[in-house]
Amino acid sequence: MIYRALAVLLRPKLLAALHRRTSGQGGLQRLLTVLLTTGLGFAFVYYVTLRLLRALREVPEVGPLLASKLLGLGLILFLAILLLSNLIAALSSFFLARDLPTVLASPADWLAVYLARLTETLVSSSWMVLLILVPVLAAYQRVYGAGLAFYGLACLALVPYLVIPAAIGAATTLFLVNIFPARRTRDLLALISIGAAALLILGIRMLRPERLVRPEGFRNLVDFLEVLRGPSSPWLPSEWAAQTMLGGLDGGLDPFWLLLLWTTAAAAVVVAGALHFRLYRRGFTRAQEGTESSVRDGRLWRLAGRLLSPLGLQRKELTLKDARLFFRDATQWSQMIVLAVLLFVYVYNIQMLPVRTSEALSRFLISAVMFLNLALAGFVLAAVAARFVFPAFSLEGNTLWLLRSSPLRPQALVWSKYWSGAVPLLLLATGLTLVTNTILDVQKEMMLLSVVTIGALTLATVAQALAWGIAFPKLDTENAAQIPTSLGGLLYMIGALANLALVLFVQLWTMRDYLRSGLPGRVPRPPLGGEVFTALGLTLGICALATVVPYVYARRRVARLEI
Numbered sequence: 001m002i003y004r005a006l007a008v009l010l011r012p013k014l015l016a017a018l019h020r021r022t023s024g025q026g027g028l029q030r031l032l033t034v035l036l037t038t039g040l041g042f043a044f045v046y047y048v049t050l051r052l053l054r055a056l057r058e059v060p061e062v063g064p065l066l067a068s069k070l071l072g073l074g075l076i077l078f079l080a081i082l083l084l085s086n087l088i089a090a091l092s093s094f095f096l097a098r099d100l101p102t103v104l105a106s107p108a109d110w111l112a113v114y115l116a117r118l119t120e121t122l123v124s125s126s127w128m129v130l131l132i133l134v135p136v137l138a139a140y141q142r143v144y145g146a147g148l149a150f151y152g153l154a155c156l157a158l159v160p161y162l163v164i165p166a167a168i169g170a171a172t173t174l175f176l177v178n179i180f181p182a183r184r185t186r187d188l189l190a191l192i193s194i195g196a197a198a199l200l201i202l203g204i205r206m207l208r209p210e211r212l213v214r215p216e217g218f219r220n221l222v223d224f225l226e227v228l229r230g231p232s233s234p235w236l237p238s239e240w241a242a243q244t245m246l247g248g249l250d251g252g253l254d255p256f257w258l259l260l261l262w263t264t265a266a267a268a269v270v271v272a273g274a275l276h277f278r279l280y281r282r283g284f285t286r287a288q289e290g291t292e293s294s295v296r297d298g299r300l301w302r303l304a305g306r307l308l309s310p311l312g313l314q315r316k317e318l319t320l321k322d323a324r325l326f327f328r329d330a331t332q333w334s335q336m337i338v339l340a341v342l343l344f345v346y347v348y349n350i351q352m353l354p355v356r357t358s359e360a361l362s363r364f365l366i367s368a369v370m371f372l373n374l375a376l377a378g379f380v381l382a383a384v385a386a387r388f389v390f391p392a393f394s395l396e397g398n399t400l401w402l403l404r405s406s407p408l409r410p411q412a413l414v415w416s417k418y419w420s421g422a423v424p425l426l427l428l429a430t431g432l433t434l435v436t437n438t439i440l441d442v443q444k445e446m447m448l449l450s451v452v453t454i455g456a457l458t459l460a461t462v463a464q465a466l467a468w469g470i471a472f473p474k475l476d477t478e479n480a481a482q483i484p485t486s487l488g489g490l491l492y493m494i495g496a497l498a499n500l501a502l503v504l505f506v507q508l509w510t511m512r513d514y515l516r517s518g519l520p521g522r523v524p525r526p527p528l529g530g531e532v533f534t535a536l537g538l539t540l541g542i543c544a545l546a547t548v549v550p551y552v553y554a555r556r557r558v559a560r561l562e563i
Contacts (some may be wrong), residue, residue: 092506323420
């Protein structure tokens, strides 16, 4: 009976998701685009992981241990992401969803409602992590030569691995809603998530993971191998899942880890269900309370209005409206705390890099780290744009009809969304590149190449984020934090990273002779003007195309949009 009620409760969600994928004009083209971009993203992650694992496997003794340690560390990172996303998703699924009054008024059993909402929370928070893990695990299976049974074992390990953070998130949210009103709880959860993420990042930094690639820091080789063989975190489900899958890869499977995963997941679901039975009705009643937050027009806002006056009335007011919406929502502005911690750790790691350990290799390492720094800065840029620029159009919500029915030109709306995201990200990206390259003491020509490249990538990334956000809007969302985890967010990240990879490939190919001249035994030389300007020209051409096409598409899409 429970299973039948659970199927009835989940069926509308499944039908709505299928309807969104197939309805509307260009449904087939959208499906083909999704399949193509997802396939390219899978291929890219699979290829990079495969090359890395093969390189590690060729290192005797240490290489296979590093490969296993890499899987454990990756699952720890994904576990932290799952915990944070489930906290936010559980609030929307259990307390703020619009269909909850109808569901709770139906004769459905409380257990069926609990399991249905837990399933919805798990799927909405975990599907992107699962999609990233698929090509990674496929690369491990290929390198280790495991059979197809490894995929079945991986499924047995991943199901409880995903269920545990979903149950913890549901129980934690239930406690908070019974203490605070749900609307305030959303802000509180955002701050808790930000604080937890910041502490996680600082904790990982304090563990000094770079020691694993610097064995000279240990007393002897035995100590180094002992650290690699030992579990990273024996009390976390991520380590249990990693040990289970590694046992399937090398033929030394220990069923204890799999049993530990499933019993812990079952216990978490049961405990969260018991709390749901006792506290949910009271928490749902409190969830109907709400608070309004406002941003007053103080001196700073009046000054900003005067500074934006040359843009014209429409663009000025739209830009100020976006700024007010940003600072009014705690789930938006609180993300800046994590961003600040990430930037601090990132700059600190750049400063601690041992690029000058060998005089013969120092120039080559500095140049290589400069390109790696450019790649990491581009990745950070894409992630920040996914969090702030991609949801910008969807955050208009049900008031978008008012903007579209007014004399406001669609071009002004797209312009304000674009530059509201582009200007802060330009300052962030160029500032980060200047600081890190100054720490590395790169040459002036390479400094120019880096700054211009990151500026062009910023303009292209913002245009792509805005275009994908308009192509896949979620105007009825109850939580801004869930918008970037949608299918459109995944497609945007794939496109942005593909653009970044193409730019880096062109630059490395153009500057290959300069990079090789820094190797030991070769005559070092400065970068030639022709090399630098060729790399700049190709970069600007690629980024111009990646900026103009999405921006024009966004303008046309908004102009044709029917509300």
